[in-house]
Amino acid sequence: MAQCPAELDGVFLALADPTRRAVIHRLGRGPASVSDLAGAATMTLPSFMKHVRVLESNGLIHTVKSGRVRTCLLNRERFAVVEDWLARQRRLWDERTDRLEQFVTDPKEENTP
């Protein structure tokens, strides 16, 4: 139920930058190489790599190196931690109600101790 505040801070820190948000946006369409991503950004490759590392260390993306090409992939599960807090509470109660409903309507449950 509770989000680790440090984890949430890290995710928001990673997202609080237009270059990094642009990378996330691009990766939403599929994996891309660091050089392709860097080409879209107006900065040097070392500067761009810093952004990639921030995204990676906060778990928003992961990277895979194959030969000389480093490919970035979006880590979709990670976005659950930035879900709107009220939406998260709603999902929690919706799912809780699903489980209650299943518990009281499943005939298998009736005779179990």
Added chain:
Amino acid sequence: MNPELDPELDLGIDRVIRAPRKVVWDAWTDPDSLARWWIPAPTVCRVDRLEVRPGGGFVTRMSDDGVAFAPHVDACFLVVEEFERLVFTNTVDSRWRPANPEPVAMTAEVVFADHADGTDYRVVVRHGDPAARDLHAELGFADGWGGVTDQLARFVESAR
């Protein structure tokens, strides 16, 4: 009985459950039953206190391995009307100590009513203002969390 609901802070659930009202009530108020649905599997739920009376304690703990249990809910019932209504809050803990619960202070009202198909089950959860809400302002997201969520949803959906 208090219909006030702030759409910025509160949530309401309204569901017809195809089981008799007493069965749904029992699923809520019997500790062994509650433990079966309160927390999603495979996390194990242990119900330490479920004193279904006004002022009674409501304490659940959770465990990923079934051995080490972490705090989950430590709350207090405010209103209990048998087979009809349960109200509890985590802003006062099970020992009546004022609490600052994580992630958010809330009062939950659960109402059970008869329905032709079973039980009309309604929940209203009224929240305090969570500290995390202010985070978006610090980080400069002008549209707030909702906007960020929409954007992220679009990013993620666009690739499907």
